[in-house]
Amino acid sequence: xxxxxxxxxxxxxxxxxxxxxxxxxxxxxxxxxxxxxxxxxxxxxxxxxxxxxxxxxxxxxxxxxxxxxxxxxxxxxxxxxxxxxxxxxxxxxxxxxxxxxxxxxxxxxxxxxxxx
Amino acid sequence: xxxxxxxxxxxxxxxxxxxxxxxxxxxxxxxxxxxxxxxxxxxxxxxxxxxxxxxxxxxxxxxxxxxxxxxxxxxxxxxxxxxxxxxxxxxxxxxxxxxxxxxxxxxxxxxxxxxxxxxxxxxxxxxxxxxxxxxxxxxxxxxxxxxxxxxxxxxxxxxxxxxxxxxxxxxxxxxxxxxxxxxxxxxxxxxxxxxxxxxxxxxxxxxxxxxxxxxxxxxxxxxxxxxxxxxxxxxxxxxxxxxxxxxxxxxxxxxxxxxxxxxxxxxxxxxxxxxxxxxxxxxxxxxxxxxxxxxxxxxxxxxxxxxxxxxxxxxxxxxxxxxxxxxxxxxxxxxxxxxxxxxxxxxxxxxxxxxxxxxxxxxxxxxxxxxxxxxxxxxxxxxxxxxxxxxxxxxxxxxxxxxxxxxxxxxxxxxxxxxxxxxxxxxxxxxxxxxxxxxxxxxxxxxxxxxxxxxxxxxxxxxxxxxxxxxxxxxxxxxxxxxxxxxxxxxxxxxxxxxxxxxxxxxxxxxxxxxxxxxxxxxxxxxxxxxxxxxxxxxxxxxxxxxxxxxxxxxxxxxxxxxxxxxxxxxxxxxxxxxxxxxxxxxxxxxxxxxxxxxxxxxxxxxxxxxxxxxxxxxxxxxxxxxxxxxxxxxxxxxxxxxxxxxxxxxxxxxxxxxxxxxxxxxxxxxxxxxxxxxxxxxxxxxxxxxxxxxxxxxxxxxxxxxxxxxxxxxxxxxxxxxxxxxxxxxxxxxxxxxxxxxxxxxxxxxxxxxxxxxxxxxxxxxxxxxxxxxxxxxxxxxxxxxxxxxxxxxxxxxxxxxxxxxxxxxxxxxxxxxxxxxxxxxxxxxxxxxxxxxxxxxxxxxxxxxxxxxxxxxxxxxxxxxxxxxxxxxxx
Numbered sequence: 001x002x003x004x005x006x007x008x009x010x011x012x013x014x015x016x017x018x019x020x021x022x023x024x025x026x027x028x029x030x031x032x033x034x035x036x037x038x039x040x041x042x043x044x045x046x047x048x049x050x051x052x053x054x055x056x057x058x059x060x061x062x063x064x065x066x067x068x069x070x071x072x073x074x075x076x077x078x079x080x081x082x083x084x085x086x087x088x089x090x091x092x093x094x095x096x097x098x099x100x101x102x103x104x105x106x107x108x109x110x111x112x113x114x115x116x
Numbered sequence: 117x118x119x120x121x122x123x124x125x126x127x128x129x130x131x132x133x134x135x136x137x138x139x140x141x142x143x144x145x146x147x148x149x150x151x152x153x154x155x156x157x158x159x160x161x162x163x164x165x166x167x168x169x170x171x172x173x174x175x176x177x178x179x180x181x182x183x184x185x186x187x188x189x190x191x192x193x194x195x196x197x198x199x200x201x202x203x204x205x206x207x208x209x210x211x212x213x214x215x216x217x218x219x220x221x222x223x224x225x226x227x228x229x230x231x232x233x234x235x236x237x238x239x240x241x242x243x244x245x246x247x248x249x250x251x252x253x254x255x256x257x258x259x260x261x262x263x264x265x266x267x268x269x270x271x272x273x274x275x276x277x278x279x280x281x282x283x284x285x286x287x288x289x290x291x292x293x294x295x296x297x298x299x300x301x302x303x304x305x306x307x308x309x310x311x312x313x314x315x316x317x318x319x320x321x322x323x324x325x326x327x328x329x330x331x332x333x334x335x336x337x338x339x340x341x342x343x344x345x346x347x348x349x350x351x352x353x354x355x356x357x358x359x360x361x362x363x364x365x366x367x368x369x370x371x372x373x374x375x376x377x378x379x380x381x382x383x384x385x386x387x388x389x390x391x392x393x394x395x396x397x398x399x400x401x402x403x404x405x406x407x408x409x410x411x412x413x414x415x416x417x418x419x420x421x422x423x424x425x426x427x428x429x430x431x432x433x434x435x436x437x438x439x440x441x442x443x444x445x446x447x448x449x450x451x452x453x454x455x456x457x458x459x460x461x462x463x464x465x466x467x468x469x470x471x472x473x474x475x476x477x478x479x480x481x482x483x484x485x486x487x488x489x490x491x492x493x494x495x496x497x498x499x500x501x502x503x504x505x506x507x508x509x510x511x512x513x514x515x516x517x518x519x520x521x522x523x524x525x526x527x528x529x530x531x532x533x534x535x536x537x538x539x540x541x542x543x544x545x546x547x548x549x550x551x552x553x554x555x556x557x558x559x560x561x562x563x564x565x566x567x568x569x570x571x572x573x574x575x576x577x578x579x580x581x582x583x584x585x586x587x588x589x590x591x592x593x594x595x596x597x598x599x600x601x602x603x604x605x606x607x608x609x610x611x612x613x614x615x616x617x618x619x620x621x622x623x624x625x626x627x628x629x630x631x632x633x634x635x636x637x638x639x640x641x642x643x644x645x646x647x648x649x650x651x652x653x654x655x656x657x658x659x660x661x662x663x664x665x666x667x668x669x670x671x672x673x674x675x676x677x678x679x680x681x682x683x684x685x686x687x688x689x690x691x692x693x694x695x696x697x698x699x700x701x702x703x704x705x706x707x708x709x710x711x712x713x714x715x716x717x718x719x720x721x722x723x724x725x726x727x728x729x730x731x732x733x734x735x736x737x738x739x740x741x742x743x744x745x746x747x748x749x750x751x752x753x754x755x756x757x758x759x760x761x762x763x764x765x766x767x768x769x770x771x772x773x774x775x776x777x778x779x780x781x782x783x784x785x786x787x788x789x790x791x792x793x794x795x796x797x798x799x800x801x802x803x804x805x806x807x808x809x810x811x812x813x814x815x816x817x818x819x820x821x822x823x824x825x826x827x828x829x830x831x832x833x834x835x836x837x838x839x840x841x842x843x844x845x846x847x848x849x850x851x852x853x854x855x856x857x858x859x860x861x862x863x864x865x866x867x868x869x870x871x872x873x874x875x876x877x878x879x880x881x882x883x884x885x886x887x888x889x890x891x892x893x894x895x896x897x898x899x900x901x902x903x904x905x906x907x908x909x910x911x912x913x914x915x916x917x918x919x920x921x922x923x924x925x926x927x928x929x930x931x932x933x934x935x936x937x938x939x940x941x942x943x944x945x946x947x948x949x950x951x952x953x954x955x956x957x958x959x960x961x962x963x964x965x966x967x968x969x970x971x972x973x974x975x976x977x978x979x980x981x982x983x984x985x986x987x988x989x990x991x992x993x
């Protein structure tokens with residue numbers, strides 16, 4: 001979408017990887033609320049990956065349903081009420097699964113793209 | 117159990133939806149706020165920061181919906197919405213909804229009730245193991261009639277045949293049980309020892325009969341039914357071995373049948389004993405035993421019949437029994453077919469009738485929905501224009517149709533339940549397997565499915581219209597003025613309805629006329645103010661004939677003294693009571709051209725004043741009198757039919773005749789013919805003697821009392837009068853003669869009641885359909901009528917316009933229906949009496965009724981059309 005391009009030169013995350021990114025972020029940082037997750041993904045990717053921020057929330061709901069994350073209300077350092085998400089054991093397993101899957105696919109694609 | 121905990125979370129979310137929504141909202145708000153704060157910190161103006169944050173976040177509303185979707189409850193929310201809306205729509209048109217629901221309920225409920233009653237009787241296998249192997253074995257008598265078998269023949273068949281695992285013979289047995297506080301006559305059966313083996317059911321307590329118990333002078337043993345065991349023996353677990361006094365003989369109880377045992381060969385039988393026949397007895401070659409057998413698993417019915425015929429022929433040649441003619445043929449028919457033979461035509465007709473009602477109901481619902489669709493076209497065009505998708509519209513209509521079907525089903529199951537109970541309580545006594553009748557849910561579901569399907573198919577038409585066409589047109593013509601192209605469909609549906617209703621009306625009309633004819637039949641006696649009861653003598657004190665006759669004479673004297681009794685008499689058999697005591701009568705000398713006995717002659721042993729009391733008219737000679745006692749010359753009175761058939765041109769008085777093999781009687785009188793077996797059966801040959809001149813004794817006699825006035829004498833007074841002579845004699849079967857007459861027509865009456873109910877339903881539905889179509893068309897043409905009136909048309913001309921429209925539909929329906937009725941009434945022939953299936957009175961009457969009802973159905977819409985105020989209608993649009 002051209003509007004967003006005006007703000008910064010960022011790429012949308014590949015479809016299907018949002019869960020993996022959220023899981024990875026949480027596994028690295030422990031407990032985060034939605035805004036922190038969005039920022040964290042952006043920063044860790046060196047500002048290359050851009051999450052449509054709102055879409056985090058349906059994704060988080062689906063992950064809550066699957067039991068990969070758990071949510072609890074807490075307070076931010078600025079004293080605001082925020083919902084913090086944390087990885088569950090199930091979520092950790094899911095992360096491993098998705099990472100290995102992603103790597104397999106990624107390597108396969110690289111092989112295809114490798115110059116002859 | 118991942119999915120289980122997932123389901124748990126899902127449910128939790130459903131239960132705490134409000135909390136979920138507010139959490140999500142707060143969370144998103146915080147996110148946007150933090151983004152705004154960050155941008156402001158980076159130096160962006162607050163307004164720009166707000167806009168950028170929102171842009172970056174996306175559509176909050178849609179994201180919230182997506183989040184909710186994640187939990188998978190959206191369908192439920194929409195369903196609730198649709199149902200709520202549907203219920204509101206239904207209540208907005210309560211008339212439409214009521215008629216639709218009632219129509220559906222009638223169709224579903226009626227069909228379920230009838231099929232529930234008919235299915236176990238006609239289609240369910242009998243409750244015996246491998247019941248399809250059980251057959252009745254009949255001898256084929258004169259004119260192809262089924263004849264009961266003889267013991268002599270049975271014995272040979274049982275011994276020589278290779279086709280059956282076992283064969284048993286049966287005859288009714290009505291012993292009186294004494295030695296308990298009240299004597300009681302029980303219904304039972306005398307059977308071969310193999311009877312329960314043929315059926316494949318063993319006693320639940322004790323043991324089955326043994327061959328040694330089925331021999332002349334063998335041990336007297338009895339097996340009880342579960343009901344008798346509970347009723348008279350207090351469900352005593354040690355009943356086996358106990359004694360019971362039956363007909364003053366001691367019987368040892370050897371077994372009790374299981375609770376679930378259904379004895380289809382005599383549903384009222386409560387106990388069984390062995391036949392104990394022997395070839396030395398005179399009755400060994402008498403045709404009075406029914407035979408039932410269990411076919412071997414590898415033998416077909418026709419193989420069995422061939423073998424039976426072969427054996428039968430050989431037996432005749434070897435033994436030359438007098439009761440057989442030159443040849444004997446057998447008929448084997450499955451027990452199930454045999455049991456339902458009598459009721460099958462009536463039940464099939466009833467089933468066809470209820471299917472017609474179901475079709476009419478479906479037609480009516482279709483009509484209603486089409487009419488309603490026209491009215492709602494505007495509404496759907498509007499919703500489509502506002503952006504409702506086709507799927508959404510379809511789903512909403514579907515919900516509405518299903519709601520109507522659900523209501524219809526609900527009321528339908530109530531009707532079905534009521535109907536099944538009504539059917540069972542109305543059912544004629546001859547209806548087999550009544551105990552097995554219960555609501556059949558498969559049929560119920562089928563009924564709901566078919567009506568729902570129709571509701572769905574026709575209910576969706578307006579939605580398809582709305583989504584297919586340019587909504588603009590419908591919006592503009594969304595008023596009832598847009599008549600709609602369905603008028604022709606709806607007209608033809610009404611024609612169909614009228615035609616089907618006519619078929620049902622003709623059928624029930626024919627049955628009604630038959631019943632009228634039947635009750636108008638001259639029974640040959642005067643049934644008014646007659647009270648009847650069966651009096652039995654059972655105890656050993658009455659072993660000799662004189663004692664029994666004295667008991668009856670004294671009882672008669674006592675009964676005559678009871679207040680309200682104007683006359684009383686005894687007879688050995690009573691018309692319409694089920695008694696049937698037939699003898700062969702031979703005149704001596706045999707008259708020229710005497711065709712001989714055909715079915716036998718009813719033999720009555722009576723107290724002398726019986727004929728007068730019954731008001732059976734004297735044709736010539738004299739009635740029997742007091743002085744025709746045991747010492748006087750033997751005299752008899754015979755029926756007119758016997759004179760006409762057997763004594764052509766001879767003076768009957770003074771003729772001498774033999775009853776069976778007994779002595780000669782002199783005919784002293786001729787009386788009118790009487791219907792003995794039932795109103796419909798005219799088999800009037802009869803011979804009357806006084807009880808004291810009859811060679812043996814009848815242990816039970818029917819007491820007939822003519823009351824002085826309409827108030828019948830008290831039964832307990834009569835009983836007490838008889839018991840004042842001897843208190844041990846049971847008094848049974850107390851009925852007025854009018855009740856007996858009504859009972860004799862029970863089966864026809866049953867069919868008639870069912871048909872009348874269906875015909876009434878059909879008539880109402882057809883009238884409703886006609887009314888619906890006409891009032892719809894009047895509503896659509898209100899404007900036209902207004903214009904006509906404004907231009908000077910008379911009210912009469914408009915009235916006749918509407919009525920004519922209705923009558924044309926009715927007329928077409930009647931024409932088609934008449935053809936259908938002529939064809940379908942053929943199925944009723946076996947239930948008709950005294951009229952043909954083309955009875956003109958019935959057809960004329962039905963057409964008249966249908967026309968009158970249609971005129972009434974036209975009248976209301978026509979009246980409405982006439983009262984249109986042109987000023988208002990023209991301005992209205």
